[in-house]
Amino acid sequence: MKILYKPFFYLFFLLLVALSLLVLQERKLFDIRTLAQIDPIPHTQKLVNDEKYAQAEEYLSYFMEYPYVRKNPESHKLFGEIKAKRDSYEYQGEKLIEGVLKGKSDEDIGKTSAIVSDFFLIGDIRDLSIEGVNFYNDKKVDGVVVALSSLGIIATLSTVYTLGATSSIKTSISVLKYAKRADKIPPWLGTTLVKQAKIAKDSYSVKHIEKLLEPIYKLYEKVGLNQTLELISKTKSFKELTMLSHFTTRFGKKSHILLQLTHNKALSYHKNLTKVSNRGVLYASTYGEKGLKALSRIGESKFMVRMGNRANLFKTGYKGNLNSIFNYFLKHIPSWLLFTVVFLGLFYFIRDFYLVLKRII
Numbered sequence: 001m002k003i004l005y006k007p008f009f010y011l012f013f014l015l016l017v018a019l020s021l022l023v024l025q026e027r028k029l030f031d032i033r034t035l036a037q038i039d040p041i042p043h044t045q046k047l048v049n050d051e052k053y054a055q056a057e058e059y060l061s062y063f064m065e066y067p068y069v070r071k072n073p074e075s076h077k078l079f080g081e082i083k084a085k086r087d088s089y090e091y092q093g094e095k096l097i098e099g100v101l102k103g104k105s106d107e108d109i110g111k112t113s114a115i116v117s118d119f120f121l122i123g124d125i126r127d128l129s130i131e132g133v134n135f136y137n138d139k140k141v142d143g144v145v146v147a148l149s150s151l152g153i154i155a156t157l158s159t160v161y162t163l164g165a166t167s168s169i170k171t172s173i174s175v176l177k178y179a180k181r182a183d184k185i186p187p188w189l190g191t192t193l194v195k196q197a198k199i200a201k202d203s204y205s206v207k208h209i210e211k212l213l214e215p216i217y218k219l220y221e222k223v224g225l226n227q228t229l230e231l232i233s234k235t236k237s238f239k240e241l242t243m244l245s246h247f248t249t250r251f252g253k254k255s256h257i258l259l260q261l262t263h264n265k266a267l268s269y270h271k272n273l274t275k276v277s278n279r280g281v282l283y284a285s286t287y288g289e290k291g292l293k294a295l296s297r298i299g300e301s302k303f304m305v306r307m308g309n310r311a312n313l314f315k316t317g318y319k320g321n322l323n324s325i326f327n328y329f330l331k332h333i334p335s336w337l338l339f340t341v342v343f344l345g346l347f348y349f350i351r352d353f354y355l356v357l358k359r360i361i
Contacts, residue, residue: 017345020338023329030294032306032330035287037068038261044078053091054107054226057082062257066286111225114178124152127177144190147197148177155206169206172213175220175228184233192238212238215245222248227256234264243267254282262289269296276300283307306330 040063047056060079063069085091092109099110127149131141155170176193179185185193196209219228222245231248235241247267248255258266262285269292273281280300284291287307295303306327329338 013345017342019329020341020345023333024335024338024342026298026302026330027335030297032294035290035294035307037066037286038063038288040069041072041074041078044082048078048082052106053082053086057086058226059257059260062254062261063286066283106226108224108226111178114181124149124177128153142180143194144180144185145177147194148173148180150197151193151200151206151209152177154200168217169210169213171220172216173206175216175225176213176232178225179229179232182229184229186233186235188237189232189235189241215241218245219248223253223255227253230256231259234259240267251278251282258282258285261285262292265289266292269293272296280304 040060044056044060047053047059057079060069060075060082064075064079069075086107092107095105095107095110096113099105099113105111105114127145131146131149133139134141152170152173155173176185176189180190192212196212199208200206216228216232219231223231227248231244232241235244244255244267247270250270251258258281262269266281266285270281273292273296276295277300280295280303281292284295284303287294298306308327
């Protein structure tokens with residue numbers, strides 16, 4: 001009887017060793033036990049407490065399409081409170097006036113009024129007057145504001161003269177002025193703008209800055225003002241600004257939160273994920289930077305199966321129970337136990353092989 005059962009015992013042990021080796025191999029690529037989906041509620045609540053309602057809605061909306069957030073009653077309650085606040089007439093009126101008077105706001109309606117005031121010279125003259133008063137009173141003059149206002153006046157006159165041909169340049173300058181007031185202009189861009197303003201003043205033209213402003217205008221058209229400001233602030237060079245333009249072409253208005261969740265690593269990871277669906281990249285980002293790292297290492301099909309995203313399993317060649325068993329090993333069995341199984345299994349097979357060989361010889 002023992003001889004009859006021995007082949008099945010060999011087969012079982014062989015499968016166990018093979019499974020252990022496969023798990024260890026995949027963990028070498030990426031250990032999915034390190035992944036945990038981001039809970040958006042704490043950060044959203046913090047934004048609400050800071051009265052940053054637009055940012056709060058944008059952030060929470062990013063996660064609402066995923067079941068682990070969508071099925072949470074607390075998420076719906078918080079989302080409803082944010083929407084009610086932002087939709088109120090009193091709140092909208094305050095933000096509209098804020099945009100005109102202060103030239104900045106955290107809401108779309110306030111930002112639009114600030115941009116419009118800049119577009120019709122009002123903002124440019126206002127800002128130059130403020131900086132002129134600062135100069136007269138021996139206070140610090142903001143060179144970037146002066147540069148942008150000067151460029152804005154020249155661009156406005158040029159837009160009228162060319163019947164709107166340079167309106168995209170004027171729009172980009174207005175966006176940058178807003179970015180400056182919101183403290184979103186990175187040092188490299190501020191320095192460049194001051195230099196370009198001097199050239200524009202001497203030539204009475206803004207055509208030479210068209211290349212610099214083109215990616216800014218594209219960003220503004222694709223993702224709107226709020227995300228454009230956030231994305232510009234993260235750049236360190238013109239090359240990165242151009243890369244952002246390509247990045248937002250793919251991910252649209254989700255670009256900002258995608259970068260935020262992955263500590264800007266999505267910008268470099270997405271080059272290696274050209275064959276991965278946008279849906280796959282966005283889902284992986286709910287696990288943060290490590291999610292994109294796992295996705296790039298083990299591929300979309302494996303990642304979706306391993307993380308149990310059943311909405312996508314029909315695309316991944318899901319194999320039911322066998323994959324479920326493998327997933328259980330990946331997520332729950334410690335590596336030391338797998339190494340022990342492999343070591344004991346190899347020892348057992350080598351020992352039996354040695355005994356058989358000894359009998360033959």
